[in-house]
Amino acid sequence: MAAMPTFADRLQQKIREHSPLCVGIDPSAALLKSCGLPDSAEGALEFGKRVLEAADFRIAVLKPQSAFFERFGSSGFRALETLVQLARAREVPVLLDGKRGDIDTTAAAYAEGYFSATTTLRVDAITTHCYLGLAALEPFFAAAIAADGGVFVVVRSSNPEGQALQTARMSNGETVAQSLCREITARNVRQRPDGIGPIGAVVGATCDDANETVAALPHSFVLAPGVGAQGATMRDVLARMPAGRGRVLPNVSRAILANGSRREEIKTTIASLQDQARALL
């Protein structure tokens, strides 16, 4: 029996088919209004469905932002679950953006919720934060590897407020971000010496050290937020992170509505963004 392909294998295949564009689902009140949808869990689910159907499920990775579903309490979380199930049933890889993180059995409980065989909210990958130390995330890594999934650790965020902490110096002289890159790469190499491993990273394309950060993560996929509505273009991303060619996933969220919110308009916009995103390969 053939082994199940890893998350990285599946994602690479999808990227070849559909470009590395990561489609973000961020149903804010403003976004739902612009789509003529109710500001409710139902509206959020309907928005996600509209995007998936507009793209005919032909995208490399879908990134729902948990916060925009959690704002509706448990009915929002149920809408998130339904959307994730719909995407995965059509073989669209789902990267859940929840920036979870904790230690010990609590970290294992999160991992169970998103990677176990029994959970109803199984995803392909999840974002995490590492304020408690990268090693504290081991239960996430172990569960992701067991499930052929992935974990994306936030290394360098795109907002200016994050820089002071992320570039603080540890006692060995490395910055926090450099230390994370080294530790992530060591784990990826152990798992997959000759390719892309299970631990990806989130790196804002606008950070001063974006390219050196991506260069220090040679075995990782890199999610690059902030393309489109936040001003950066696909060419900006490539210019700022040339070391990431073939591994960078540019994320667009609000920008998928740049040409209108009807299904045909979203379809055209996503196709155009995917064309542009191929420049990153």
Next chain:
Amino acid sequence: MAAMPTFADRLQQKIREHSPLCVGIDPSAALLKSCGLPDSAEGALEFGKRVLEAADFRIAVLKPQSAFFERFGSSGFRALETLVQLARAREVPVLLDGKRGDIDTTAAAYAEGYFSATTTLRVDAITTHCYLGLAALEPFFAAAIAADGGVFVVVRSSNPEGQALQTARMSNGETVAQSLCREITARNVRQRPDGIGPIGAVVGATCDDANETVAALPHSFVLAPGVGAQGATMRDVLARMPAGRGRVLPNVSRAILANGSRREEIKTTIASLQDQARALL
């Protein structure tokens, strides 16, 4: 019309009545099994109810750990919501431990989910992480203040893996933790010059710098995890954080089952832990 009491006012009143003990609800598979409950969302809710009823709702603060509910997907999140509603209906303050964190509209979306007037999962306070910078959490602080709620920022975690990052030096010479303490205190003083403000902190009692960290947070409540099952006692907490007298909330989770899992046994254990916790006042 009298102003709504702030989170800090309400918590201080509850502490006077019931001691500063924070009762954690961490329904792991092992814990549910030891209670004879099914390892399901229903079991998790039933455990939370059993604890609340055993204590006759007479506790200063209830801290459900989101991860142990998220492990059941959306049905777990629904169980969490029901538990939170039950506790708050009986005026038990709820501190949701989810360590959320993000930037901009995403941070605002989380804040909406837990503090808005319309959410079904309204809590009194929430834990956050600040890998993206404390200032990125402003939407949480603003929403908490508007709702007379609180935000507990993880400053120093109890696990050894967190130390290198949390004590890294920023360009101004401060450690990450010291910088957070200064920024949290400045915000609290602006909000409440003469008492405890809306921004609390999580500080592991076993950290080397626990007391100096707590001393640098004179306007904050401090959640101290790890009492009981992880080995520390109430007297250890006091000995390690004397600067926090009157402001430290010792958290017990597994230890509430130390004398058995039946309602009467839990009742006796919580009463005994509350007696011990009064030493922190």
